[in-house]
Amino acid sequence: MDGTNPADGTAPPLTAFAYTAEDEERRRGVRRMKTMATCLLLLVAVVYTLATWAKSAGVSGWPGYVAAAAEAGMVGALADWFAVTALFRRPLGLPIPHTAIIPTKKDQLGESLGAFVGENFLSSGVVRTRLHALNIAGRLGTWLAEPAHADRVTAELATALRGALTVLRDADVQAVVGEAITRRAEAAEVAPGLGKTLDRIVTDGAHRRAVDLICARAHDWLVLHGDSVMDAVQGGAPGWTPRFVDRKVGERVYKELLRFVTEMRDMPGHPARGAIDRFLTDFASDLQSDTETRTKVERLKADLLERPEIQDIIASAWSAVRGMIMSAAEDERSELRLRARASLLSLGNRLSTDPQLRAKVEGWLEDAAAYVVTTYRTEITSLISETVAAWDADQTSRKIEAHIGRDLQFIRINGTVVGALAGLLIYTVSHALGG
Structure with missing residues (x-):
């Protein structure tokens, strides 16, 4: 399949990514963390209620400190709950501005992600620097210098060559070869x-x-x-x-x-x-x-x-050439495969020992990669934005929440604890200064 619509030749619409069983398992983990964070909020609320009751009952000293810490913990927990929830949906279903950010801003996020990738990953300088650091030519030379690796590459090339010759239609190739020879001769x-x-x-x-x-x-x-x-x-x-x-x-x-x-x-x-x-x-x-x-x-x-006899001879040249190539590709001891193996070994040794050749190959690779990223950067980044735009908003929100929701629930827990500590600190300082 070539990925086009058979009716009009256009590309089929992009579909949302699948929501898998692994995602559902992650969501169950997120729900457990939500329950834990909510239980901590309820615990702080109970502590606040008891501390306030003790304070109103005339108990002095510790109830004030505990009530202040619990009150600040509730505020922190509620604030972080609101912030985390606002990423994926509207808190309590209320149409509060700047909430349900992922479902409503999904397309803008996709465009921003595409622009970010284009500016920071698909720039000529970044690609050249990364490729230069990888030392691809040197590694390739060391790898190819091993006879076993050269044999493997030769075998793979022979298989690919046989596959290509098998796929090609003899009639089409004969027509092309015959026309090329005739045109050249004329x-x-x-x-x-x-x-x-x-x-x-x-x-x-x-x-x-x-x-x-x-x-x-x-x-x-x-x-x-x-x-x-x-x-x-x-x-x-x-x-x-x-x-x-x-x-x-x-x-x-x-x-x-x-x-x-x-x-x-x-x-x-x-x-x-x-x-x-x-x-x-x-x-x-x-x-x-x-x-x-x-x-x-x-x-x-x-x-x-x-003369038709001459045209038949020209057209039949492909059959003879194809047969020779297929036979040579299948025979491990054929001159074609032996020469290919020797060439690969020679290339590997030269890349391993010749700095100038390595630098030249590195330059070719860097130039090719830089050309690709600079020429097709718009197409690559638009693929990101268009793919994100094609995702279903609710499903996208659920999937993202399944992957990062546990860490976000830790934010709620941390907010409760940090809020309580901050409230306790503020109350203590205020009480000390006031008393």
Whole structure:
């Protein structure tokens, strides 16, 4: 699946994150902490009531201190209860301003979170500093220098290569390869290149082996098919010539032809060989400089490319290449895998020992990462804000409360204790100054 809507090709709407069984277990823990904080508030209230009753009953001394501490503890507990509750819902359901902050300000929080991430995590300087500190190139070099690791990477690369070749449709690749080869062949003029190659062949004398082979084959053919040659000569003679004359002429032609081919075969300095050398030299020059010759070669090339046999050969090249690559990728001892393994080991050793190469690779990685974060920072941060905006407000509030609610209930407990201590301190100081 590509994550798009099949009806119109657009991306499907983002959904809220799931509320899991683990979240429900956390909420039960939060409820236990709420009960504990509430019980502490009730305990302080009971203590305040008893201390106030004792004070009104005429007991002097300690009831005043206890009542002051309990009263301040209740205030602190209620204030912190209000603050904690206001994060997730409206206290007592009352429409008090600036309460139920998470449900009502969820979208703004998502935008602020995205902006915060973009400014503090997706900046070029931060990414470069972090990558530089990680020393990725050095670690990679040390890891790849181990033969076992190089074998593992080679095997993974071979598997990935086989997978990619399996997924590709042969017909599509053949069409692309055929079109690419044909377009390249049509765009490039072949005559000058052929001329230079032919000129080097003639200069090096490499063509003489081909001439030797042709002369030897021609001599052997003439020896075996002498009657055919003589019959062909006699068949082309005029009808008014006597038969024995035709036969004599045929024999003479055959003998001269055989002698000529034999001399060419056995004499490296034969004049005909020199003529062939001059012809090939002139033809090589014409291929490079003669406009008419080059034009004829281009027409011949175009005619050849249009022939279905040539197109079939070009298209079938992919099948041959694919088969060779698949076979090499599957064979652990193939030249492809051995060379890949050797290259990985060499790269690992160089990265481990060459500071300049490490610095160069680090620079490439830093440049690539910096480009990604600077180019796509808006898309990344918008993903955060859009994802948060798609969450259901009540479910989001419940999930966040399940994760951080226990710590927030400790705030209520701490508020009760700190409030009581502060109240006791204030009462003691006031009483001392007043008395």
